Amino acid sequence: MHRLNILxxxxxxxxxxxxxxxxxxxxxxxxxxxxxxEEAIELFHQQxxxxxxxxxxxxxxxxxxxxxxxxxxxxxxxxxQHFGGGSxxxxxxxxxxxxxxxx
Amino acid sequence: MTNTVLHTANSRGHANHGWLDxxxxxxxxxxxxxxxxxxxxxxxxxDDTVAGGRGFxxxxxxxxxxxxxxxxxxxxxxxxxxxxxxxxxxxxxxISAGTGVFHSEKNKNPDKPVQFLQIWLYPxxxxxxxxxxxxxxxxxxxxxxxQQILSPNPDDAGVWIQQDAWFSLGKFDQGFQTNYHxxxxxxxxxxxxxxxxxxxxxxxxxxRDGFGIWNVDQLHFTADSAGAEVxxxxxxxxx
Numbered sequence: 001m002h003r004l005n006i007l008x009x010x011x012x013x014x015x016x017x018x019x020x021x022x023x024x025x026x027x028x029x030x031x032x033x034x035x036x037x038e039e040a041i042e043l044f045h046q047q048x049x050x051x052x053x054x055x056x057x058x059x060x061x062x063x064x065x066x067x068x069x070x071x072x073x074x075x076x077x078x079x080x081q082h083f084g085g086g087s088x089x090x091x092x093x094x095x096x097x098x099x100x101x102x103x
Numbered sequence: 104m105t106n107t108v109l110h111t112a113n114s115r116g117h118a119n120h121g122w123l124d125x126x127x128x129x130x131x132x133x134x135x136x137x138x139x140x141x142x143x144x145x146x147x148x149x150d151d152t153v154a155g156g157r158g159f160x161x162x163x164x165x166x167x168x169x170x171x172x173x174x175x176x177x178x179x180x181x182x183x184x185x186x187x188x189x190x191x192x193x194x195x196x197x198i199s200a201g202t203g204v205f206h207s208e209k210n211k212n213p214d215k216p217v218q219f220l221q222i223w224l225y226p227x228x229x230x231x232x233x234x235x236x237x238x239x240x241x242x243x244x245x246x247x248x249x250q251q252i253l254s255p256n257p258d259d260a261g262v263w264i265q266q267d268a269w270f271s272l273g274k275f276d277q278g279f280q281t282n283y284h285x286x287x288x289x290x291x292x293x294x295x296x297x298x299x300x301x302x303x304x305x306x307x308x309x310x311r312d313g314f315g316i317w318n319v320d321q322l323h324f325t326a327d328s329a330g331a332e333v334x335x336x337x338x339x340x341x342x
Contacts, residue, residue, distance in 0.1 A: 012203045015163040056165035057202050057230055083225060085165035085203055088132035089146065095135055 003030040004050040006094070008082070009040045009066070011057030018086030019055060026091065037062050041069055051078045051097060056085060105304070105319045106291075108142070112311035115150070122157035126150040128295075128313050142293045142315045143340035144266055147223035150311060152216050153178075158209025164200035168224040168264040170253060171196040171208070172272075172334070174297065176217030182206035186235045190219075193242045195252045195270075197262040201231035220295075220334070225342050226265040236262050242274070249273040249283055249335060269337040275301075275326035283322040283335060291317025291340045299331030 006023050008031055010016035016033045023031030032047075034040035044052075052070055054063055070077055078097045083089055116127035116134030127134045128148035129141055140146075146167075153159075158179070171178065173192050180188045180196065183205040190196045198206060210217040238261055244250045249271035252261040261270070269286045285292060293315045294301075296308045302325040308314050316322065317340050324333070 012163070012165075014205070015165060015203050018163050056200075059230075083146070083165075084167045084223065085163045085200060087164055087167070087223075089130075089223075091132070092130040092135050092140060096137065096140065099137060 003028055005030050005032060005047050006051045006053055007040060007044060007049045007077075008033045008053040008055060009035075009037075009058060010055035011035060015056065015085050019053070019082065019090065022086050022090050023094075029094070037066060040066060044070055044073075049073070049077045051080055051094060053080050053082045055082045106317050107304075107306065108315040109306065110139070110313040110315075112309065115311075122154045123159075124152040126311070141225075141342075143291055143317070143338045144225045144227075144268060144342045145222070145293055145336060145338050146225055147221065148293075148295065148313065149221040150218075151221055152218045153210045155210055155215050156213035159207055161205050161207045163203055163205050164198065165203040166226060166229050167200045168226050168266050169198040169200060170220075170222040170224070170262070170264070170270070171198075172220040172222070172252075174218040174220065176215060176219075177211035178217050178219055179209045179211040180206065180235075180237075182235055184233060184235055188235075188237055190237050191239075194237055194239050195262050196237040197235070197253070197264055199226070199231060199234040199265050201226075201233040201265075204233040204235075206235075222336070224264065224266050224268055224338065227267060227339070228265055231265055238262050245273050247273070247275055247279050247281075249281070267339050271335045271337075272332070273335075274298075274330060274332045277326055277329040277331070279326045281324050283324060285320055285322075286337050287339070289339065289341055290337050291315060291319075292322060293336045293338060294322075295334045295336070297332035297334060299326070299328035301326055301328075301331050301333055
């Protein structure tokens, strides 16, 4: 079964691990994680990414730069701001984003 | 035109994990209802009961204002900022998660449950400095009065949060009536009934019902039963 690749970017290693664990708890999603902008770009180019999850600590300049790079993928991924840090909100945020895209 | 939304107590999401019995007014964890995501900046309203000696182990949060209000029992808090504290009925706790914080919340007592509200609001500024605080309030001051327990202002009553929100708690005699004036244009109010029966702007509400109202300047409140208790959350609607 095809799993949706979700790239989570968080500056905190421990919180990123929690976010990825929660993403991967859903059998239809595959979480991949990056700490730095460079890691995120490298991972992005290794596989098609459906959702990019911007987590805590990403400054606006980095976010704009990353969005510009990621938007070269056609179709472009969904860009999502994650609130709460691997919390009970994660699934709803992803479901909401997918629903808006007509999935 | 005034807008309203009613969330009756029995329409909430429910998860019983044994050690944790939780009712979710808004989508949370495995409860997902696209019609129940948020009320303005208010994203989570969980009505939690934790069994004696049990609790939430250390876990992270970021970019969220997390308010805990004990209703019965004692809750023991620890975090990676170095805070160790216990909150009890009459206390209010705020965790401003900002760039990230790890914390645990456990029932202090081994032999009786703790009941508390867990309320999360989106912050009005991302990536702030993580912060913990708690205050003890005199519950007598909420008799026939909406006692402010939270605001955006560090110098004001209650705890302060990184959002233009004000919370008030009141406990009322049957038949008591009062008006509540919203603190800010474009804010709405989400009322959560802790105990008893009340009427707000003509809407009858019962224990654990939630009622959101916006595009309004003030609320007219009537306590329909003795000892009715209500939490009012005055919250930005545009986020």
